[in-house]
Amino acid sequence: METNDTPFDREEDLLAPYALRSSNSAGRMCAEASHPYRGPFQRDRDRIVHSSAYRRLAHKTQVFTGIRGDYHRTRLTHTLEVASIARTMGRVLRLNEDLIEALALMHDIGHPPFGHAGEDVLDQCLRDHGGFNHNQHALRIVTLLERRYPEFPGLNLSHEVLSGQQSRVKSGGEAIEVIRQPLLEVQVVDAADSVAYDSHDADDALELGLLTLEELLEVPLWHEAAQRVKQRYTSLNDTSLRRAVIHQLIETLVSNLIDTTTRRLEEEGIAQPSAVANYEYRLVGPSASILEEKTQLESFLYERVYRHPTVLAERELASKALSEMFDRFSRQPAQLPESYYQFVASDGVERAVCDFLAGMTDRYALDEHGRKTLATP
Numbered sequence: 001m002e003t004n005d006t007p008f009d010r011e012e013d014l015l016a017p018y019a020l021r022s023s024n025s026a027g028r029m030c031a032e033a034s035h036p037y038r039g040p041f042q043r044d045r046d047r048i049v050h051s052s053a054y055r056r057l058a059h060k061t062q063v064f065t066g067i068r069g070d071y072h073r074t075r076l077t078h079t080l081e082v083a084s085i086a087r088t089m090g091r092v093l094r095l096n097e098d099l100i101e102a103l104a105l106m107h108d109i110g111h112p113p114f115g116h117a118g119e120d121v122l123d124q125c126l127r128d129h130g131g132f133n134h135n136q137h138a139l140r141i142v143t144l145l146e147r148r149y150p151e152f153p154g155l156n157l158s159h160e161v162l163s164g165q166q167s168r169v170k171s172g173g174e175a176i177e178v179i180r181q182p183l184l185e186v187q188v189v190d191a192a193d194s195v196a197y198d199s200h201d202a203d204d205a206l207e208l209g210l211l212t213l214e215e216l217l218e219v220p221l222w223h224e225a226a227q228r229v230k231q232r233y234t235s236l237n238d239t240s241l242r243r244a245v246i247h248q249l250i251e252t253l254v255s256n257l258i259d260t261t262t263r264r265l266e267e268e269g270i271a272q273p274s275a276v277a278n279y280e281y282r283l284v285g286p287s288a289s290i291l292e293e294k295t296q297l298e299s300f301l302y303e304r305v306y307r308h309p310t311v312l313a314e315r316e317l318a319s320k321a322l323s324e325m326f327d328r329f330s331r332q333p334a335q336l337p338e339s340y341y342q343f344v345a346s347d348g349v350e351r352a353v354c355d356f357l358a359g360m361t362d363r364y365a366l367d368e369h370g371r372k373t374l375a376t377p
Contacts, residue, residue, distance in 0.1 A: 007039035007098075016094035018270040020183055026159040029143075030152040040158050041098035047155040048105045051148065052359075053141045057108065059361035061115050073200055075108050081200060082107065085254060086192035089284075092258050093265075095185050102157075103164045103189045110138030112358040113365040114318035121322045122354050129350040135168040137358055145355060147339070164189070180277040187276075187284035195253045198297055203246050205305045213238055219300050221293040225249040256290045321369040322357060329353040 008023045015021060022039035035043060048054055057076035073081075083104035090100040111134045112118035122132035139162065143154040164186035181187070202222070205211045216222045225248040229241065236244060261284045268283070270276060276283055286294060305311065329335060333349045340356040360368065 007037070007042065011039075011096065014094065015096060018184060018265060018273055018275065019093075019095045020099060020160065020185060020273045021096065022098070024273070028156050028158055030156050032151075032156065039098055041096065041102050041161070044102035044155075044157045044161045045098060045105060047148075047157065048102060048109065048142070051109070051142075051146050051155060053109045053146060054105065056359065056361050057111070059363050060111055060113055061362055073204055075111055078196060078200065079105060079108050081196045082189065082192050085195055085250070086189045089188050089192060089254060089258055089261075090185065093184070093188070093261060095188060099160060099183075099185045100188055102161050103186055104192065106138060106142065106157075106161060106165060107168070107189060107193060108134070108138075110134040110136070110141055110358070112137075112322075113360045113362045114315070114322065117315035117318050118322055118358075121319045122326070122358060125323065125326045126350055126354055129348060132354055132358070133169055134358075135165060138165055139169075140355070145359070160185075181279050181282060183273055184276055184284060187282045190282075191257050191284050191286075192254075194294070195250060195257070198253065198294060198301070199246050199249045201301055201305060202297075203242070205301075205308075206242055210305055210308050210310065213242055215304070216300075219297050221252075221290075221297045222249065224293075225252055228252075253286065253290065253294070256286050257284065260285065260287045260290075318362075318365075321365060325357060325365070325369055326353055329356065 008021070011019075011021050011023070022041055025040045028040075034040075038046070054076075057079060058074055060075040083101055086100045086104045087097050089095075090097045112122055112132075114121075119132060119134050126132045141154070142157055142165075143162070146154050149156065160183065164182055167182040167186055168190070198221075202211070202216060206213060206216070217226055222245065225245045226241070229236070229244045229248050233240075233244065264283045268275075268279075270283070285291070330349055330353050333341060333344050333352065336344075336352060336356055340352050340359075343352040343355065357365070
């Protein structure tokens with residue numbers, strides 16, 4: 001049976017009163033005609049997926065820089081996992097899934113090579129030129145650096161996606177004071193990102209032998225998830241147990257987020273998207289008890305994984321390569337590709353060099369560093 005329903009019609013039928021409807025989008029910086037069968041946030045999603053910066057995420061590491069292997073996460077697989085978790089939450093909460101997906105697919109697009117090590121190096125290199133923040137750089141990518149359309153620079157994304165990304169920008173190590181809380185769709189993506197980190201970084205560390213299952217089982221959140229798994233399965237080997245615990249951990253965290261957020265929305269009587277703006281805290285979040293256990297897990301991961309000698313050694317090598325390339329290209333900016341060199345006059349040598357380096361994949365950065373180093377007298 002044929003139907004003439006538009007994306008806007010479907011949203012009216014499906015979304016909760018507090019969800020942002022596509023028909024209420026504030027539009028784009030460069031006005032465009034509406035699409036006959038794709039809503040504005042669907043178009044945002046498609047533009048992000050087809051961008052060069054998004055494709056490069058496949059070859060940018062998440063945490064374990066320089067460690068060879070096909071199991072552990074890249075920025076791309078992490079992004080897809082965040083999008084999956086966020087859409088699940090959004091559907092249950094009856095939020096705008098198209099907006100959630102666009103926000104999730106964009107959220108890490110500004111990361112440089114070598115994970116947070118690369119970000120720290122570039123921030124130090126630009127300390128006298130505005131610094132570097134991957135969230136802010138994501139905005140630079142989608143508003144300026146990507147050139148895929150003849151009508152405008154960047155991707156001309158909706159104001160909602162851009163403002164959602166802007167809400168993540170940090171300065172001086174502390175979050176910028178935000179008077180208005182972001183949309184619930186933005187809050188869901190940030191919560192999903194935290195769930196993905198907590199579960200998948202531990203999974204990767206176990207696979208790479210940086211942790212043992214016994215060590216993780218000392219952490220309350222992991223221990224509780226393992227106990228639930230063992231109640232269902234009595235004879236799992238370590239690999240099967242680990243994967244079952246990961247699944248249970250995600251289930252526990254996501255279910256708690258949904259239940260806690262649903263209760264808060266009902267208690268506060270949230271009836272429209274703008275109603276969340278003036279709260280002192282985010283309405284999308286875990287319960288107090290789960291938050292405490294999440295904090296314990298994250299502290300454990302910081303000390304035992306992110307500060308592991310193998311990880312720190314790889315970070316040092318990656319940092320040295322990026323720092324040396326920054327110095328070299330800053331002295332000889334004419335060596336930059338034209339697509340980056342064109343910004344020297346308007347934005348300065350240092351920012352143009354940073355744009356080039358931040359766009360590199362891990363592999364390309366190491367190859368470029370090795371080739372140029374060998375060629376330098």
